[in-house]
Amino acid sequence: MIRHKLQNMKVLQDIPVHKIFTIKNTDKAILEKWFYLMTLGRMIDEKAPNYLKQAIGWSYHAPYAGHDGIQLAIGQIFNRENDHLFPYYRDMLTNLSAGLTAEEIILNGISKAADVTSGGRHMSNHIGKPEWNIHNVSSATGNHTLHAVGVGRAIKYYKGKGVVISSQGESSVSEGYVYEAINGASTEELPVIFVFQDNGYGISVPKKDQTANRKVANNFSGFKNLRIIHCNGKDVFDSMNAMTEAKSWSLENQQPCIVQANCIRIHAHSNSDRQDLYRNDAELGYVQESDPLLKFKRMLVRYERFTDEEILTIEEKAKEELKVAHRNALASPDPDPASIYDFVIPEPYPASKYPDGLHNSNGAKKKLIEGLNETLKAEFRLNPDTFIWGQDIANKDKGGIFNVSKGLQKEFGPSRVFNGPIAEDFITGTANGMSRYSKKIRIVVEGAEFADYFWPAMEQYVEMTHEYWRTNGKFSPNVTIRLASGGYIGGGLYHSQSTEGALATFPGIRVVYPSFADDAAGLLRSSLRSEGPTLFLEPKALYNSPAAATPIPDDFEVPFGKARIRREGTDLSIITYGNTTHLSLKVAERLSSEGYNLEVIDIRSLIPLDKETILNSVKKTGRVLVVHEDKVFGGFGGELAGIIGEEAFEFLDAPVRRVGSAFTPVGFNRILEAAILINEEKIYAAALALLKY
Amino acid sequence: MIMKKIGLFYSFASKKTAKIAGIVHNAFSGEDIQLINVDEVKKEKFLEFENLIFGVPTWFDGELPNYWDELLPALEEIDFSKKRIAVFGLGDQKGYAENFCDAIGIMVDFFEEKGAVIVGKIPLDGYTFEGSKAVRDGQFVGLPLDQENQARLTNGRIEQWVANLKKEFN
Numbered sequence: 001m002i003r004h005k006l007q008n009m010k011v012l013q014d015i016p017v018h019k020i021f022t023i024k025n026t027d028k029a030i031l032e033k034w035f036y037l038m039t040l041g042r043m044i045d046e047k048a049p050n051y052l053k054q055a056i057g058w059s060y061h062a063p064y065a066g067h068d069g070i071q072l073a074i075g076q077i078f079n080r081e082n083d084h085l086f087p088y089y090r091d092m093l094t095n096l097s098a099g100l101t102a103e104e105i106i107l108n109g110i111s112k113a114a115d116v117t118s119g120g121r122h123m124s125n126h127i128g129k130p131e132w133n134i135h136n137v138s139s140a141t142g143n144h145t146l147h148a149v150g151v152g153r154a155i156k157y158y159k160g161k162g163v164v165i166s167s168q169g170e171s172s173v174s175e176g177y178v179y180e181a182i183n184g185a186s187t188e189e190l191p192v193i194f195v196f197q198d199n200g201y202g203i204s205v206p207k208k209d210q211t212a213n214r215k216v217a218n219n220f221s222g223f224k225n226l227r228i229i230h231c232n233g234k235d236v237f238d239s240m241n242a243m244t245e246a247k248s249w250s251l252e253n254q255q256p257c258i259v260q261a262n263c264i265r266i267h268a269h270s271n272s273d274r275q276d277l278y279r280n281d282a283e284l285g286y287v288q289e290s291d292p293l294l295k296f297k298r299m300l301v302r303y304e305r306f307t308d309e310e311i312l313t314i315e316e317k318a319k320e321e322l323k324v325a326h327r328n329a330l331a332s333p334d335p336d337p338a339s340i341y342d343f344v345i346p347e348p349y350p351a352s353k354y355p356d357g358l359h360n361s362n363g364a365k366k367k368l369i370e371g372l373n374e375t376l377k378a379e380f381r382l383n384p385d386t387f388i389w390g391q392d393i394a395n396k397d398k399g400g401i402f403n404v405s406k407g408l409q410k411e412f413g414p415s416r417v418f419n420g421p422i423a424e425d426f427i428t429g430t431a432n433g434m435s436r437y438s439k440k441i442r443i444v445v446e447g448a449e450f451a452d453y454f455w456p457a458m459e460q461y462v463e464m465t466h467e468y469w470r471t472n473g474k475f476s477p478n479v480t481i482r483l484a485s486g487g488y489i490g491g492g493l494y495h496s497q498s499t500e501g502a503l504a505t506f507p508g509i510r511v512v513y514p515s516f517a518d519d520a521a522g523l524l525r526s527s528l529r530s531e532g533p534t535l536f537l538e539p540k541a542l543y544n545s546p547a548a549a550t551p552i553p554d555d556f557e558v559p560f561g562k563a564r565i566r567r568e569g570t571d572l573s574i575i576t577y578g579n580t581t582h583l584s585l586k587v588a589e590r591l592s593s594e595g596y597n598l599e600v601i602d603i604r605s606l607i608p609l610d611k612e613t614i615l616n617s618v619k620k621t622g623r624v625l626v627v628h629e630d631k632v633f634g635g636f637g638g639e640l641a642g643i644i645g646e647e648a649f650e651f652l653d654a655p656v657r658r659v660g661s662a663f664t665p666v667g668f669n670r671i672l673e674a675a676i677l678i679n680e681e682k683i684y685a686a687a688l689a690l691l692k693y
Numbered sequence: 694m695i696m697k698k699i700g701l702f703y704s705f706a707s708k709k710t711a712k713i714a715g716i717v718h719n720a721f722s723g724e725d726i727q728l729i730n731v732d733e734v735k736k737e738k739f740l741e742f743e744n745l746i747f748g749v750p751t752w753f754d755g756e757l758p759n760y761w762d763e764l765l766p767a768l769e770e771i772d773f774s775k776k777r778i779a780v781f782g783l784g785d786q787k788g789y790a791e792n793f794c795d796a797i798g799i800m801v802d803f804f805e806e807k808g809a810v811i812v813g814k815i816p817l818d819g820y821t822f823e824g825s826k827a828v829r830d831g832q833f834v835g836l837p838l839d840q841e842n843q844a845r846l847t848n849g850r851i852e853q854w855v856a857n858l859k860k861e862f863n
Contacts, residue, residue: 023766198754214754214791232756262754290752295759303766 012227021240023303031305032314034076034236038068038293040318041093044105047322049271056330057110058124062090063267067197068292070233070261072097073243074167074195080132082162084151084436086144087128088137090197091167095127098134102325112332119472120335130474135436138463142172145181145194146426146460150433152190156254157415158437163250167195170260171202173216177459180426185256186223187421192256193246197233199265204278217260225255233261234292264290343473344507348560349529357522357558357604363551368514369543371521371552372404376444378554379528380412383442386528387434389420390427390446390482401449402484402543424448424457432464432477442528444480451483451537452497464533465508480527480534485513486579486629487677488541492668496677498578498630498661503535504606504639510560511606513537515581518550519604522558530560539579547582561608565617569599572691573617575640576627577603580660580678584627587683596691606636614640615648622653623690627683632660654693659686697863698725700741703748704760705730709783709840710748716848717746717781720855731760736767743776744862746813749800750783755792755826757799765803774808777862780835781813781854782827787842790823794837798826801834811835812861813854819846 045065051058064071067090075097078085087094096105104116108127111120117128117136128136137144148166155162172178173196185192196217200207213219217228227249231242239261246257264287268275275284300306306314351357366374380386388408392401394417399406409417420427424447431443447461448454454461461481468476487496504511512527512534514520520538527534542548566581567588574584581602588598599617603610618624624644626637637658644656662676699721703714705728718726729738739745752758757765780801784794801811815833820843827833836854838847 024769214789218791230755232753235762262756264753290759295763299763299766302763 013221015227017229017231017241017245019241020244021237023237023299023305026237028305031300034072035296035300035306035311036314036318037075037097038072038093038296039315040102040321041071041096042068042293043318043322044096044102045092047326048109051110052271060089060124060270060272061109062125062270064090064092065266066199066264066287066290066292067233067261068093068296069236069239070195070197070231070243070259070263072236073239074098074165076240077243077247078134078165079162080134082160084133084135084148084162084164086135086137086148086164086166088141088144088168088172089123089125089139090169092125092127094167095129095134099132100127100129100134102321103328104129106325106329107332110329111335112329113335114332118470121472122470130471136471136475138466140459140463142168142175142178143429143459143463144168145178146429147433147436148192148194149181149184149188149190150430151436152185152192152256153188153430154434154437154441156188156190160437162191163247164190164192165195166192167197169202170196170198170200170207170216171205171210173219174202174210177425177429180421180423181429182220182223182226182256182258184421184426184430186226189225189255191250191254193243193250194256194258196258196260197263198260199263201265201269203269203273204275215260217258220258227255227257229257229259231259231261233263234290234295236292236296266291343469345468345510346476346531348510348532349526351522351526351557351559353555354522354557355559357519357562357564359518359553359556361551361553363553365549366517366552367544368517368520368538368548369402369404371517372524372538373406374552375521375524375528376405376408377411379442379525380408380416383440383528385438385440386442386444387416388444388446389418391420391422391449393417393419393446395419400446402540404482404538404543405446420445424454425460428457428460428464428481431479431481432460432467435478436475439478439531442478442480444482444528447481447483449484450491450495450540451485451499452494454483454499461503462506465506467508468532469508476532478531478533480524480536482536482538484540485537486539486541487666487673488579490668490670490673491666492673493665496666496673498628498635500537500606501630501635504636508533510534510608511537512560512604513539513578513606514604515539515542515578515602516548516550518552518556519558519564519602521552522556523560523604525557526560537578541579542582545582558604560605561610562605563601563603563610563613565599565613566602567598567600569597569621571597571621572599572623572625572687573614573621574598574600574625574627574683574687575603575614575617576600577606579629580627580683583678583680583683586680587687590684591687591691598687611643611647614644618644618648619651622651623693624652624656625683625687625690626656626658627678628660629678630660631663632658633663635660654690657686657690659683696724696859697743698727699744699746699862700727700729700738701746701748702729702731702734704732704758706732707748707750707758710750713781713783713838713847713851714748716851717748717855720851724859731764734764736771739768739771745776745778746858747778747780747800748782749780749796751789751792751794751796754789755795757796761796761800768807772808773804776809777812778804778809779811779813779858779861781838782835783838783840785841786820786822786839793820793822793825793827794833794835795826797833797835797837798828801827813858815854819843
């Protein structure tokens with residue numbers, strides 16, 4: 001095939017689709033398989049609402065009837081040896097066609113423990129089989145496009161033989177992340193097929209309210225390296241030809257392709273939707289008349305490929321399979337409520353060389369930024385399946401906004417160390433995606449230039465925290481999200497704020513916030529060797545601070561959930577982390593000269609939390625001051641204070657106090673910044689008040 | 694010269710297309726024109742005519758209606774090389790501006806490949822739309838009619854079209 005490298009967009013979109021499959025030339029056995037799958041699929045599709053009516057389950061069912069051609073085709077061209085498939089919530093026939101059994105579909109629908117998608121944890125109709133590379137996708141519909149692009153990146157890097165197929169409804173293309181995904185696939189030239197199943201509605205919203213083009217795929221006609229194919233998703237042959245063409249195109253050209261399949265939605269959006277409220281009888285009538293299954297059946301008989309009797313036999317066989325599948329699924333056990341804590345996050349790397357994350361090295365002191373940089377390099381040398389990307393991360397001598405990744409691209413090359421676009425959600429989402437390709441892969445992303453620019457990536461951040469639990473332990477994104485956090489640099493909004501109060505509320509991710517170079521290095525090593533996601537918050541004000549510089553053993557490791565007592569004392573426990581560790585140590589020193597002996601605990605790791613060290617300290621001192629840079633209201637200190645209040649109340653001689661920043665944004669003018677952020681004086685005053693309580 | 698008989702093929706079950714077919718039929722009054730229901734037609738019927746008119750609305754975002762789509766494979770082996778074919782179709786220039794009367798173009802593609810001479814092409818004047826498979830070399834390869842937005846122009850357009858067909862048909 002000619003590689004259309006210098007094509008203009010029009011040429012790419014005008015390439016005709018090869019007509020490989022027709023009613024006359026398609027092998028009878030293939031036609032029989034297709035008709036069987038379509039018949040069985042439709043029987044399940046029509047039976048699904050009955051489970052809800054009988055209070056068995058399947059409370060969410062989005063019928064696929066009207067998408068039959070394209071869904072059959074997606075499943076048929078998918079090869080689980082090499083391809084990856086991201087089906088959406090309406091893709092029941094896609095899954096069946098890709099090889100799932102009727103029983104597996106029903107087990108998902110009624111949320112049984114044996115559900116191969118999620119063990120009953122994820123919503124019904126979100127069908128997949130991760131072990132076959134049929135991914136379990138989010139209800140945030142269309143956000144799997146970013147994951148698909150991430151897998152595409154891995155296929156390209158590892159020279160895989162497959163393609164990625166991402167499927168979604170046309171309305172979810174309105175989501176910004178879909179544009180980011182397709183832009184990325186186009187820029188990086190990745191073998192990803194984006195299928196838009198266009199039934200004209202996003203629940204009740206007609207597509208004219210989504211975008212100006214009736215065919216939303218045409219919105220992408222200016223994207224380079226991207227082929228766009230339109231097909232009739234109601235027609236088996238047109239859909240098979242389109243998907244076959246798309247796959248061979250993407251494989252041969254290593255470029256993305258959009259297939260927009262025109263479908264109809266015969267039924268309501270789901271069983272909670274009443275389509276008679278917004279579709280008139282005429283419309284409902286003509287969609288019924290355009291039923292793809294009936295059309296296919298008519299064609300099979302009209303062109304004498306099957307007799308009426310043969311058709312009936314196939315339908316009877318499907319009916320029988322459904323009956324058995326139904327019976328087996330009903331008898332299958334429900335999930336065990338005691339299992340809810342299974343697979344929240346994988347067990348981390350044990351860090352057995354330094355089980356407490358402590359060392360006695362007396363070597364030369366290194367700055368925090370050096371600790372991070374050298375650990376990244378060491379781990380990249382050790383593990384060839386490591387990657388790092390982000391904004392501003394690699395251009396000659398530039399290595400990240402603060403140069404943490406300086407020299408990485410030179411040493412490890414642009415395939416492992418590269419810039420991302422200014423699209424935080426894309427940066428984060430493709431990390432989730434790429435790590436699906438192999439368990440060996442470890443990815444580091446600079447999630448944003450500054451931590452408080454990370455908000456556009458929140459949906460992918462949340463997604464990352466769900467994956468392991470939602471797949472019942474079948475997939476964990478092995479990703480370290482690095483963010484340069486906090487203030488004291490005169491940066492103002494989006495450059496100085498703390499984010500951990502918001503980011504630590506999601507089960508399914510580790511959150512660490514070191515304050516010294518050695519801990520930064522040790523925690524980063526643990527992150528890079530662990531399965532599961534880690535949010536790695538870096539106090540940017542300390543990158544080059546002499547106060548944060550320490551000796552760092554070459555192989556230093558800090559396990560998650562191990563606090564470090566930075567100063568031992570008996571009169572008051574300061575529980576802190578990040579920038580305020582240093583402020584607290586100064587206050588402790590100052591109060592020491594006034595006769596008080598303060599203990600300063602740097603928790604290092606917010607999740608998991610070392611409750612034991614904290615509570616032991618409280619028991620010893622009886623007085624606790626929780627200190628952090630983030631706002632007091634809604635800050636992580638609320639959790640710390642709550643735990644201490646609940647679990648060590650009887651040891652307290654004074655109320656637990658919290659100090660942090662004001663409940664305002666962070667101002668740019670240095671005077672405003674100083675007034676808002678916590679400082680030594682505020683900690684001193686609070687500590688003294690507690691000591692005198 | 695006496696015009697050879699004409700076959701006017703359309704779906705009798707359709708509403709708007711059937712109505713238009715009636716007007717076309719009337720415009721040929723005095724000629725030997727036969728109405729054929731494509732819902733039930735056998736492929737042999739197409740052999741009976743040298744002049745054929747097809748009525749084909751555009752469905753959805755640029756598709757043939759099922760009754761034509763399911764019929765075309767049956768016509769693949771027929772030699773249309775001595776036949777003159779004209780196509781009219783209904784579309785919506787505003788609601789479906791990107792695919793205005795695509796079905797006309799799809800039909801013409803099919804029958805041209807089978808050797809037919811396509812007649813009844815008309816200029817684009819008077820239409821406003823964004824894209825159409827029915828447009829080739831700056832003209833429509835058949836007669837697009839828009840009952841949604843330009844119903845008042847329909848009779849005149851048919852009259853003009855039929856007048857031309859009378860010259861172009863065998």
